[in-house]
C-alpha cells in the first residue's frame with residue numbers, strides 16, 4: 001500500500017515539475033514538439049517500432065531543421081531525422097552529446113557501466129574506447145582473425161547444407177544459422193570459446209538483451225521511485241541473477257586465460273580477453289582494469305557484435321530474394337571472383353564492388369540499431385538554430401536518415417547501383433557521410449566496423465556461392481510480396497523469420 005501512495009506522490013510531483021518546465025520552455029527557442037500530456041509527455045505517441053513512430057512524428061511536426069523535441073516520460077529527448085541535422089550535430093556538437101542516459105538494466109548488466117557502450121562520457125569511457133579501438137579491434141588484430149572467420153563461414157555453409165538435406169526440398173529457417181555463425185565468430189575472438197561454451201554464451205546473451213529492451217521504469221520515474229518499482233516487480237532480482245550467472249561463467253574462463261598466458265610462446269593469436277589481461281599487466285592503458293572491468297568489456301563486445309551482425313545478414317538475404325535481379329548480379333560477381341578455385345580469400349572478397357554496394361544498401365534501409373544507442377548531452381548547445389538544454393537525451397534516427405529525400409533519390413527503392421554511381425560512390429558508413437550512419441559517427445561511433453564488415457562479407461559469399469535461394473513454393477509468396485515488416489527489440493529483425501529453400505550448387509563446403 002505504502003508503495004502505491006509513494007508512486008502517486010511521485011507522479012504528482014512530476015506533473016507539477018512538468019508544468020514549471022513548460023513555463024520555462026516558452027522563453028527559449030526550442031525545436032518543434034507535438035502537443036503533450038502530463039507525466040507521459042509524448043510517450044503515448046510512440047508505437048513498438050520506435051524509429052517508425054519517430055519518423056511519422058518528424059514528418060508531421062518536425063520537418064523544419066530535421067529536429068523534434070519530445071518529452072518521453074521524464075526524459076527530454078532530441079530526435080534527429082535528416083542528414084543535414086545529423087551533419088550539424090556531429091560536426092559542431094558531438095562533444096556536448098557524447099554521453100549516455102542512465103538505464104538501470106544496462107548499468108547493472110555492465111558491472112556498473114564499466115564497459116564502453118553504456119559508460120557515461122568521461123575518463124573511464126575514453127580509456128575503455130581507446131583500448132577497444134587501438135588494442136582489441138585494431139586493423140592488425142582484426143586481420144589476424146581471418147582464419148576464425150573462414151572456419152565459421154565454412155561451418156555456416158556445412159550447417160546450411162545439412163539443414164537443406166534434412167528439409168528435403170522444403171524451406172529452411174535462416175535466423176538460427178545466422179545467429180550461431182555471428183556468435184561463433186565473436187565468442188571465439190573474444191574468449192577463444194567454441195562448442196558448448198559458445199552455446200552457453202549465446203543463452204546468457206539472450207537473457208541479458210531481453211532485460212534491456214523496451215521502456216523502463218527509470219524512463220518514467222525519478223531514480224528512487226524507479227528503483228522501488230524494480231524492487232516491487234522483481235526486476236532488480238532478475239538483474240542480479242543474470243549478472244551472477246555471467247560472472248559464474250566468465251570467472252573460470254578468465255582464470256584459464258591467466259594460467260595459459262605465455263604457454264604457446266606467442267604462436268596463437270591473442271583473443272580479446274588475452275589482450276585486456278596483458279594490458280592490465282603492462283599497466284599502461286589498462287592500469288585500472290579490475291576483473292569486473294575485463295568481464296564487462298568482454299560481454300560488451302560479444303553483445304554489441306552478435307545480434308547486429310546476424311540481423312543484418314537476415315535482412316540482406318531477404319532483400320536479395322525479394323530482388324532476384326540483384327541476387328543474380330551478385331552471384332555472378334562472386335562466381336567470377338571464385339573462378340573455379342576451391343576457396344576465396346578475404347582480400348579477393350574485399351575487392352567485390354557490387355557486394356560492397358549491396359551491404360551499404362541494406363545498412364541504409366535496415367540499420368540493425370535504427371536509432372543507434374541513445375546519447376545524452378552534458379552541455380547546452382544550439383543545433384540548427386534551436387537551443388537544446390544540457391541533460392537532453394538524443395535519438396539519431398539512422399533509419400529515417402537513410403530515407404531522407406533531400407539526401408537520397410527514390411529512397412524506398414532497393415538499388416545497390418546507387419553506390420556505384422560517381423556522385424554517391426564515395427558515400428560510406430564509416431562516420432564521414434552523415435546520410436549513412438548505421439554505425440553512428442563522431443566520438444561514439446561503433447569501434448567494431450572493421451570487425452563486422454568481413455564477417456558479413458564472408459558469410460554472404462559462402463551462402464551465395466554454394467547455394468541458389470528460392471522462396472518456398474508452398475506459401476505461394478512471390479518475391480515482391482515477401483513480408484518485410486519488422487519486430488521491435490534492441491535490434492530490429494524481420495518480424496517473421498526468413499524461410500528460404502537452399503538449392504546446393506556445389507558439392508563441397
Ligand code: HEM
Nearest residue numbers: 116117304305308309369372373438439440444446448452
Ligand atoms: C553490423 C554490425 C554492427 C552494427 C550495425 C553496429 C552498430 C552500432 C551502433 C549503431 C552503435 C552506437 C553508436 C552511437 O551510440 O552513436 C554501436 C556501438 C558500439 N559497437 Fe557496434 N555495430 C556492429 C558491430 C559491432 C562489432 C562487431 C563490435 C565489436 C566486436 C561492436 C562494438 C561496439 C561497441 C563497443 C560500441 C559502443 C561504442 C561507444 O559507446 O563508444 N559493434 N555499434
